[in-house]
Amino acid sequence: MREARVVQQSRRARRSRPAKLARSTSAAGGMGLADYRCRRTRTLLNILAVEDETAVAQLLALVLGGPNCKVATAGDGKIALAKIAAAERPFDLVITDHRMPRVSGLELVRQLRANNFGGKVVVLSAHLAEDNIKAYQELGVDMMISKPFDVDELRRTIDLLANGEPRKKSDE
Numbered sequence: 001m002r003e004a005r006v007v008q009q010s011r012r013a014r015r016s017r018p019a020k021l022a023r024s025t026s027a028a029g030g031m032g033l034a035d036y037r038c039r040r041t042r043t044l045l046n047i048l049a050v051e052d053e054t055a056v057a058q059l060l061a062l063v064l065g066g067p068n069c070k071v072a073t074a075g076d077g078k079i080a081l082a083k084i085a086a087a088e089r090p091f092d093l094v095i096t097d098h099r100m101p102r103v104s105g106l107e108l109v110r111q112l113r114a115n116n117f118g119g120k121v122v123v124l125s126a127h128l129a130e131d132n133i134k135a136y137q138e139l140g141v142d143m144m145i146s147k148p149f150d151v152d153e154l155r156r157t158i159d160l161l162a163n164g165e166p167r168k169k170s171d172e
Contacts, residue, residue: 047093049096094112098127122144124154
């Protein structure tokens, strides 16, 4: 059974505000919006961000999209399943929230696994209890990141998954 890595953010990262993202490079060496480019250069990375909060979905599209990464958004799991079924080119990565109306992130991942979805799955949520974490691990999600999330950590995660590098277990 595959284990997903659960990323907990530091207190400092939780206090950061999206307005700070507009700076190009921080003093600590982090990447700003203008600096990030998906490191996968051979082919276009096709990402679906499933998030019921419009501002978060737009932020994900803004910080992850670029010349090598196309980001589509869906407001809940039901819309996401429809977009996945209708996509001309399959999604390489699905980033999903846990708590959403109609179809939750957990149910979305169950449906993806039942339909043999070939891409990677990242869960991005503030509402992950131990039983939810265990359920996602049993479904083989590739990564779980808690909200509020650090944009640089999310970018590193996507680059790691897009390049097919092995994931680290949560206890490493």
